[in-house]
Amino acid sequence: MSSTAITQRRVFRRTDDFTPGTPKLKLLQEALPQLGPTQVLIKVHAVALNYRDANIANGGNPWPVIPNGILCNDAAGEVIAVGEKVAALAVGNRVGPITDTENISGRETERSWLAANEDGVMADHLVFDEAVLCNLPDYLDWEEASVIPCAGVTAWSALKGMSIGQTVLIQGTGGVSVFALKLASAAGLRTILTSSSDAKLQQMREMYPSILTVNYSKIPDWDIEVMKLTGGVGVDIVVENGGASSLVKSLKCTRRGGVVSQVGYLSGQDPSHLRELIPTIIDRRINLRGINAGSKHDMEDLCAALTAARTPLKDLIDRTFAFEEAEEAVEYIWQGKQIGKIVLCL
Structure with missing residues (x-):
């Protein structure tokens, strides 16, 4: 085991006080977990937030989530100590944890989500088993690398199976959406982007001039508009962020035999919105698949693809905050102000 004098860490834990206007996080000083034989100690350099x-x-x-848990599952850091039986990692490696620590190959039957079933990564030091860590691309800075484990892998998994020239519908301008937009553009896909903000859509068009856009607040029947944009055929795949209120419309504007990747639930869980779900799936022969980030293998594949093309990710970051400003960063996302990712810098 490599020697280290670090025994304490700074960490933000949830207050679990859900009253509007009250603090949601509390900064604490805690003892570091003891380093096991196959574990590594990580100095965190950046933590990315998700909705x-x-x-x-x-x-x-x-x-369900554990009481007063640590938020966040997107982080990038440097290995500064290793257990005596660590074989795949070494001091100095740049790493990030997978979001579901049970999901190594994609065939596992259990799941454990960071920031839910177990503590997340909003801390200045972390201890993880080497089995749940991936090496991050060397060409990226820490802030860019931090957006890969959850948002990046989710976008990668949601687009899996696409081919050059196919059409993808991406909902919103949050972290997963803008990452999916970058991957779709790099892969030669025709992209339709939806948002309720003309300003956000305009900003995305300036970055990606070839994309088509739909403001769903101005066009309530946006699924019909998407069908028009595809000549009545429908899109090949949807990166579905809304959940109950948008799912049926997403199905209706997907081509027969197409794919809807359900990655989020921004609209809540009102079952009244799903009355047409079953007949629409059957009628359009849709493959509806749930996306829980992805496996360790998915993250490794994404990092390999990014490295091969040396794809920059700086444009995916809306704003950075200091680690001490975590409360402000969480509120910024809660109010929906961001276009892309919010990152805490340490």
Whole structure:
């Protein structure tokens, strides 16, 4: 085991006070977990936030979470100590954890989500087993690398199976959406982007001039508009972020035999919106697949693809905050101000 004098860490834990206007996080000084034989100690350099983090902090997560847990599952850091039986990693490696620590190959039957079933990564030091860590691309800075484990792998998994020239519908301008937009553009896909903000759509068109856009707040029947944009055929795949309120419309504007990748639930869980779900799936022969980030193998494949093309990710970051400003960063996301990713810098 490599020697280290570090025994304490700074960490933000949830207050679990869901009253509007009250602090959602508390900064603490804690003893570091003891380093096991196959574990490594990581000095964190950047933590990226997702809407999921703000939702959990405000009591909106549809799955159980541990009390007063640590938020976030996107992080990038440097290995500074290793256990005596660590074989695949060494001091100095740049790493990030997978979001579901049970999902190594994609065939596992259990799951354990960071920031939900177990503590997340909003801390200045972390201890993880080497089996749940991936090497991050060397060409990226820490902030860019931090957006890969959750948002990046989710976007990668949601687009899996696409071919050059096919059409993808991407909903919104959050972290997963903008990462999916970058991957789709790099892969030669025709992209339709939806948002309720003309300003956000305009900003995306300036970055990706070839994309088509639809403002769903101005065009309530946006699924019909998408069908028009595809000549009545429908898109090949949807990166579905809305959940119950948008799912049926997403199905209706997907070509027969196409794919809807359900990656989010921004609209809540009102079952009244799903009355047409079953007949629409059957009628359009849609493959509806749930995306829970992805496996360790998926993350390794994404990092390999990014490295091969040396794809820059700086444009995916909307704003950075200091680690001490975590409360402000969570609120920024909760209010939906971001276009892309929010990152805490340490």
